[in-house]
Amino acid sequence: MSAREDILSNIRRSLGVTGREAPRKAAVEERLRAAPRGVVPARGRLSGGALVDLFRAEAERVAASVAEVSQAQDIVGEVARYLREHNLPASLRMGADERLNGLDWSGVAMEVSQGPSAGDDLNGLSHAFGAIAETGTLAMVSGADNPTTLNFLPDNHIVVLREADLAGDAETLWDRLRARYGKGLAPRTVNLITGPSRSGDIEQQIVLGAHGPRRLHIIILRG
Amino acid sequence: MTSPAFRQNAHDALADKQLQQALGNVRAGFIDKRAQAAERLPEFEALRDSARDIKNHVLAHLDLYLEHYETKVREAGGHVHFARTAQEACATIVEICKAQGARTVTKGKSMVSEEIGLNAAIEAAGMEAVETDLGEYIIQLRHEAPSHIIAPAVHLTKEQVEADFRRLHKHLPQERDLSQAEALLGEARMVLRKRFLEADVGITGANFLVAETGTSIIVTNEGNGDLTQTLPRVHIVIASIEKIVPTLEDAAQILRVLGRSATGQDMSVYTTLSTGPRRPGDVDGPQAYHVVLVDNGRSAMLGTEFEEMLRCIRCGACMNHCPVYHAVGGHAYGWVYPGPMGAVLSPSLLGVDKAGHLPNASTFCGRCESVCPVRIPLPKLMRHWREREYERHLAPATYRYGLGVWAFFARRPALYKLATGLAMPVMSYLARKQGRFKKLPLASGWTDHRDMPAPQGKTFQAQWRERGGRTR
Incomplete structure (x- = not known):
């Protein structure tokens, strides 16, 4: 047998x-x-500004930084500001996502390159598929638009999240995944990311910046 | 594997000063963090019930969910392999690596890979296995087994890690400062980054296998698991058969208790869902995706009193709260699974003749069960093993003799009363100065490591009678 x-x-x-x-x-x-839902915490059952506030508070609790912009083009200025503030070079690696490439990067003297990361990029920019407010978690989906390597190899990961894509809980996010990819199907990779990488393996002391990004910056596009 | 020598191991561990210093971090860190995380979520206890029920449902339908999962993985372009034993699992993985002409194999943290001895098999086949989780990397450098299922190097101090890095990272400047955990982590990041990029095959474990979609899920904090599975040409997932959950909703239920029970995090940093290899249009990710499903004794646990152990989600809360683990650490248990969960699981997987001492390493305080996110009655299961060990005459002669003496008196209440009535005042008189014994004849096993409290006042039976308790 x-x-x-x-x-x-x-x-x-x-x-x-x-x-x-x-x-x-x-x-x-x-x-x-x-696919019964079981016990879904009440914490995420919010909407509008309260939902954004919860997401923001939870993400900051796990050492991510969060900024809000009201128009897509403002993302460019926020990225430039963030890199300047941390004394980082004005260079950026991103995928083919039109929502990022469609922005006008010419005004900020940014060196923008496109494609997956080979391990030598300092700064990566991605667009989230969604997010979970309950735990301050981003949901990234693999593909040419937002290559998975950009989520892990650059030292500094900047992620754009549209307010409309923010869910209260994981269950709401699963519904969106099924609506997009079909029942019983899933994209190759979904990365749920809750803060920058860390390790507590030496004497139980939490240190940020293990093998993934040392910093995670989230830009919420409101509206 | 040194589980048969548990008594000696425990004895040595208690005398190991560095180990005792490091174990202080377990006592100080995990317990408060879990309590605070549980406190912050009003639904936590209800979620523990939910997680338990999901696991019970899966175990009762495991054959059917495995078949469904297998079909979905194949539909997504992945390969599924079944392995009855550790040897079969290792052989399957080595074969996949060889077919790729692999030289370097990176590994994310996986307890089942420790269980089957995968690194040794990969090395024996002439390839290099590189552990990439910081704790696993450290213990691989030291040729040790993990001493904790989620914090493999928790038995070490910072100074020991520094000494290992200086000994093995010879290409780096000698005068570099490695006195802080940040510096040690930074060095491991730099050294391992190169290994990630040159690896041919990446092997990860799985916290969940989702039947609905054929998805494997890993939960990590460092990001090493993701680099392990994303960069090489081939991703191999190794998982034991009971990791199945029906749907993404079920995974979400258990995720809510996993991180909180393990490290006190609401969510670990990276929860990654993987379904098959690279898709058309993808610009990164593995070109091949394999899942190796390991039985290695688990199917035989179903339908027995130890079935409940298969609910275990490997969070480590039981050992974090165990006074015995706090005292002796993980290596004393002599195999890959320490603490209360190991005391129940190891005899199932290794045999009670080899690991029968482990279930004795319990004070039956019940803290493990009180924090288990899937409510495994660990003390009850340890008691089952003790009974089996006794029935099979595996218990040591002194233990059996002592139990025989106690049974003799317990069956003769008048004699019991007389004996305890005489012994109490004598012991109480002997220990009148300190109220406890630093040494007792025939009881050095106890008094070498802690004092024996002296009896105070009257016997239990006498007090019971005085307070109007019912007697037969």
């Missing part, structure tokens, strides 16, 4: 089932179909 058949038949023997029982199959199919 193959390892697969052996393991499945061992499980069935231990459980005292054949694997063909209709009620068991129905229970599994129903759960996969209905």
